[in-house]
Amino acid sequence: MSDIGFLSMRILLVEDEQKTGDYLKQGLSEAGYITDWVTDGLSGKHQALSEEYDLIILDVMLPKLDGWNIIYDIRKSGKTMPILFLSARDQIEDRVKGLDLGADDYLVKPFAFAELLARIKSLLRRGQQKEDSNLITIADLELDLRKRRVTRAGQRIDLTAKEFALMELFMRRRGEILPRALIASQIWDMNFDSDTNVVEVAIKRLRSKIDSNFSPKLIQNIRGMGYVLEVEDDS
Amino acid sequence: MTRKLFNAISFRIAIIFSLSTVIILMIMGLVIHQLVMHHFEAQDRTQLEGKIQLIENLLEQNPSNSQELNLYLKDALVGHHDLIVQIERPTGQIIFSSAPSTIHTKTLNKSKRKPWVEWSIQNKTYRGLIYTKSFNHQDSIMSAQIVVGIDTSEHLHFLNDFRRQLLYIGFVGTICLMFLGWFAAWRGLRPVQKMAKVAEGISAQHLSERLEVENTPTELRSLAIAFNDMLDRLESAVEKLSDFSSDLAHEIRTPINNLMTQTQVCLSRSRDINTYQEVLFSNLEEFERLARMVSDMLFLAKAEHGLHLPNLQRIDLVKEISALFDFYDAIASEKKMTLEQTGLGYVNGDPSMLRRALSNLLSNAIKYGKTDSVIKINCQQSFDKTVFTIENESSPLSSDQLNRLFDRFYRTDASRQRVEEGTGLGLAITKSILDVHGATIRADYHNGRITFKIIFKN
Numbered sequence: 001m002s003d004i005g006f007l008s009m010r011i012l013l014v015e016d017e018q019k020t021g022d023y024l025k026q027g028l029s030e031a032g033y034i035t036d037w038v039t040d041g042l043s044g045k046h047q048a049l050s051e052e053y054d055l056i057i058l059d060v061m062l063p064k065l066d067g068w069n070i071i072y073d074i075r076k077s078g079k080t081m082p083i084l085f086l087s088a089r090d091q092i093e094d095r096v097k098g099l100d101l102g103a104d105d106y107l108v109k110p111f112a113f114a115e116l117l118a119r120i121k122s123l124l125r126r127g128q129q130k131e132d133s134n135l136i137t138i139a140d141l142e143l144d145l146r147k148r149r150v151t152r153a154g155q156r157i158d159l160t161a162k163e164f165a166l167m168e169l170f171m172r173r174r175g176e177i178l179p180r181a182l183i184a185s186q187i188w189d190m191n192f193d194s195d196t197n198v199v200e201v202a203i204k205r206l207r208s209k210i211d212s213n214f215s216p217k218l219i220q221n222i223r224g225m226g227y228v229l230e231v232e233d234d235s
Numbered sequence: 236m237t238r239k240l241f242n243a244i245s246f247r248i249a250i251i252f253s254l255s256t257v258i259i260l261m262i263m264g265l266v267i268h269q270l271v272m273h274h275f276e277a278q279d280r281t282q283l284e285g286k287i288q289l290i291e292n293l294l295e296q297n298p299s300n301s302q303e304l305n306l307y308l309k310d311a312l313v314g315h316h317d318l319i320v321q322i323e324r325p326t327g328q329i330i331f332s333s334a335p336s337t338i339h340t341k342t343l344n345k346s347k348r349k350p351w352v353e354w355s356i357q358n359k360t361y362r363g364l365i366y367t368k369s370f371n372h373q374d375s376i377m378s379a380q381i382v383v384g385i386d387t388s389e390h391l392h393f394l395n396d397f398r399r400q401l402l403y404i405g406f407v408g409t410i411c412l413m414f415l416g417w418f419a420a421w422r423g424l425r426p427v428q429k430m431a432k433v434a435e436g437i438s439a440q441h442l443s444e445r446l447e448v449e450n451t452p453t454e455l456r457s458l459a460i461a462f463n464d465m466l467d468r469l470e471s472a473v474e475k476l477s478d479f480s481s482d483l484a485h486e487i488r489t490p491i492n493n494l495m496t497q498t499q500v501c502l503s504r505s506r507d508i509n510t511y512q513e514v515l516f517s518n519l520e521e522f523e524r525l526a527r528m529v530s531d532m533l534f535l536a537k538a539e540h541g542l543h544l545p546n547l548q549r550i551d552l553v554k555e556i557s558a559l560f561d562f563y564d565a566i567a568s569e570k571k572m573t574l575e576q577t578g579l580g581y582v583n584g585d586p587s588m589l590r591r592a593l594s595n596l597l598s599n600a601i602k603y604g605k606t607d608s609v610i611k612i613n614c615q616q617s618f619d620k621t622v623f624t625i626e627n628e629s630s631p632l633s634s635d636q637l638n639r640l641f642d643r644f645y646r647t648d649a650s651r652q653r654v655e656e657g658t659g660l661g662l663a664i665t666k667s668i669l670d671v672h673g674a675t676i677r678a679d680y681h682n683g684r685i686t687f688k689i690i691f692k693n
Contacts, residue, residue: 110526162561188562192591193527198598201565223512224519 009124012053013037014044014070015086016062024057027113033120041065048074053081055123057116058103060087060094068101075102082123086111114179114225121176136171139216139231143171152214162187163206170219170229179226203227245420252416253409260405264398271397275390276351283364283383286311286318290381294322295370305331317386319361322379330379338382354384362387426455430462442470482644486528486659490521524658531660535643538667544585552580552614552623555590559597571607572627580614580621582691584672592668593623595661596687600627602657619693626686637678637685641666 011033015021021037028035036051038044041062048056048070056074060067071083082104087094095106104126105119134146141152148164150157159167165187169178180199184190203219211217216232293307308331312318319334329337336356353362363384370377430446437444445466446459501514553576560574567574574597582589600610604627615622632640632647639645644659669676674691 108530110522110529112523184562189558190562190590190594191587192594193530198562198566201569205565224516 008034009054010034010036010052011120012044012047012051012056014039014041014048014057014062014067015059016040017059020059023113024116027117028120031117039063041067041070045070045073048079049077055081055120056083057120058083058085060085060089060098068097071098071101071103082126084116084119084123112179112181112225114177114222115182118173118176118178118182121173136168138171138174138218138229140214141210141218143167150210152210157209159206159209162202163209166202166206167210170227174229177222177226177228183227244424245417248420248423249413249417252419253413256412257405257409260408264401264405268394268398268401272394275387275394279362279385279387279390280364282318283385286315286320286383287364287366287381290320290322290383291368291370294368294379294381309333317389319363319384319386321382323382325378325380334384338384360387360391361385423452426452430455430459434462437466439473442466442473479643483532486644487525490525494518494521528658528660531658531664534664535660535667538664538671544588544671546585546587547583548586550582550584550586550589552582552621555586555593556612556614559590559594562594563597563601567601567610570601570604572601572604573609574612575609576612576614578614578616580616580623580691582621582672582674582693584691588668589672592665595665596625599661600625604628605630621691621693623689623691624686626684628683629680629685631683632678632680632685634680637680640678641676 009032011028013021013024013028013035015024015037016039018039021039025035025037036047036053038047042064044058044062045065058067058070062070067085067087071085074083083102085098085103085106086109087098087106088109098106104123107116107119134144136143136145140154141150143150145168150159150164150167166183169183169186181193183199183203203221207217207219211219218229218231220228220230220232222228289311290308293304293311308320308322312320312333319332319338321332321334321338322330324330332338334356338354338356350364351362352365353360355361361384363382366381366383368379368381433444433446445463448456448459448463451459497514497517501510556576560576564574597610597612604610608628610625610627612623612625614624636647640647641662643663645662646659666676669689672691674689676687676689679686679688
């Protein structure tokens with residue numbers, strides 16, 4: 001689950017709610033990030049301006065100084081690290097305001113922790129070199145983007161267009177846990193919580209094609225979080 | 236303050252009322268005044284003409300003897316102090332005069348009212364007639380001009396008094412009528428005040444109060460009816476809202492109860508790590524359901540506040556349906572269901588919202604449809620509307636159940652509750668999205684198939 005490329009990344013978490021802060025810090029640390037947590041707006045701003053962070057997670061409603069002001073001051077000081085907003089308010093105006101002020105992403109509470117991790121990774125990946133090759137491989141599986149062809153252990157596997165897109169998404173974001181909602185939105189453009197287990201079924205089919213007759217298993221189901229593509233370490 | 240006064244209906248009515256009264260009284264006064272004047276004139280004329288007749292006779296009897304004539308004339312004028320008579324020859328010689336001074340007939344003003352002439356002597360105003368009389372006397376023609384006048388001062392005096400009294404009565408009358416008008420308007424508007432009283436007593440808790448329509452004046456009846464209709468609508472909306480709140484409380488209470496009990500049972504003694512994981516996982520499912528419910532509820536609340544459609548586009552339904560089929564294909568084939576689409580149609584709408592609405596319908600059809608059956612979607616485009624239908628095999632539903640399908644948290648079968656992991660808000664969301672798009676949806680059950688029909692107006 002850990003990803004060497006992202007290790008030693010520093011994240012500042014500004015969150016006044018004790019429980020939320022606690023679990024976010026724990027979750028982020030366990031995901032391999034060095035996380036500093038402050039509980040009010042003023043120290044959040046001070047910390048953000050005086051130290052170097054790779055990413056800032058900001059609650060909107062904060063004591064002493066709200067998230068809007070912090071982001072304004074950070075951007076005014078010329079710092080360009082990605083900033084991710086957390087808010088319980090789901091108004092389009094809020095979203096637009098945050099993004100206008102210079103936030104890079106916006107998550108509405110309650111959110112899935114896997115979703116937060118996925119967004120963080122995608123924000124941190126920004127600006128980094130993308131793999132531009134037409135051929136992506138993991139273990140003995142090969143994905144040829146140009147020919148739209150998948151082979152495993154030299155054996156050709158037939159995938160539908162959506163299955164191919166799904167496979168490509170997993171390959172590009174290997175090692176990341178992808179929540180079901182994110183997969184539905186990326187592959188089928190379903191940008192709302194669909195309450196069906198459609199994604200599960202689709203992934204089950206994909207796994208039966210690429211994993212069932214092969215070893216090691218590549219797509220794992222992380223219960224309650226989502227799916228991840230990686231080579232099984234043990235067992 | 237003045238503005239408020241001018242805005243008052245009773246004040247306006249009083250003003251209009253008194254203005255019209257003033258006009259009517261003025262006209263009446265003028266007419267009466269005129270009539271009285273005419274009456275006096277006629278009276279004067281009769282009197283003067285009588286005298287002229289008398290004088291003529293006397294002249295005829297005594298054409299030459301002015302001494303005798305004088306005597307007779309004086310006799311005739313006894314007791315008529317207000318009368319003056321002057322008789323003169325054409326030569327200008329005055330035969331007789333009872334006037335205090337000579338009347339110069341040549342200079343007399345012709346009155347506007349014929350045949351009167353008017354003059355004044357010693358502050359007295361006279362009105363009179365001039366009459367030229369010729370008669371035969373001993374083969375020679377004699378002629379004389381007779382001037383008879385009557386003192387009109389008394390009449391004028393009376394008329395002045397009369398005018399003053401008319402004005403006075405008119406003024407007092409106008410003021411009285413103004414107050415009367417105001418009072419009448421105030422009395423007449425009492426039903427409005429009553430309505431206001433009733434309206435004051437209405438609050439969310441007391442929405443059952445209604446205005447009395449039977450005894451309301453005709454003019455206010457339509458207002459009262461409209462007001463009552465509004466209350467009806469409000470009452471049913473509030474009722475729905477409170478039903479909804481209690482439903483919501485119930486819907487939330489159940490998962491919370493599960494979470495609490497499960498966690499407490501789990502904590503009651505120490506267990507192995509797998510059991511803990513199992514409990515946490517099951518909790519997570521409940522939490523996710525709760526989170527979904529909250530965001531669905533928020534969506535509905537927003538839709539009810541008149542959601543605006545920022546991203547209105549022309550949408551090809553066939554494309555949209557094939558995208559949905561793409562998504563649901565896997566799960567449908569798990570249930571051995573076939574998805575079928577016919578026809579074509581275009582609508583204007585917000586793509587992601589419309590997708591959500593249609594996706595709920597399709598997801599329901601798969602969830603509640605029978606295994607190994609066909610789900611049929613059909614679009615029909617005509618010049619003024621686009622019709623979208625989706626049908627699937629289903630267990631029978633009563634018309635009451637069909638009507639309630641779009642209610643929040645409504646489930647056709649209580650025992651089915653929570654078996655499928657829906658929030659019970661899917662169709663309510665679909666309906667509210669369609670409402671925002673100005674489209675209608677209805678459900679029908681026929682021959683073992685349930686059909687949802689959406690009509691988009693173009």
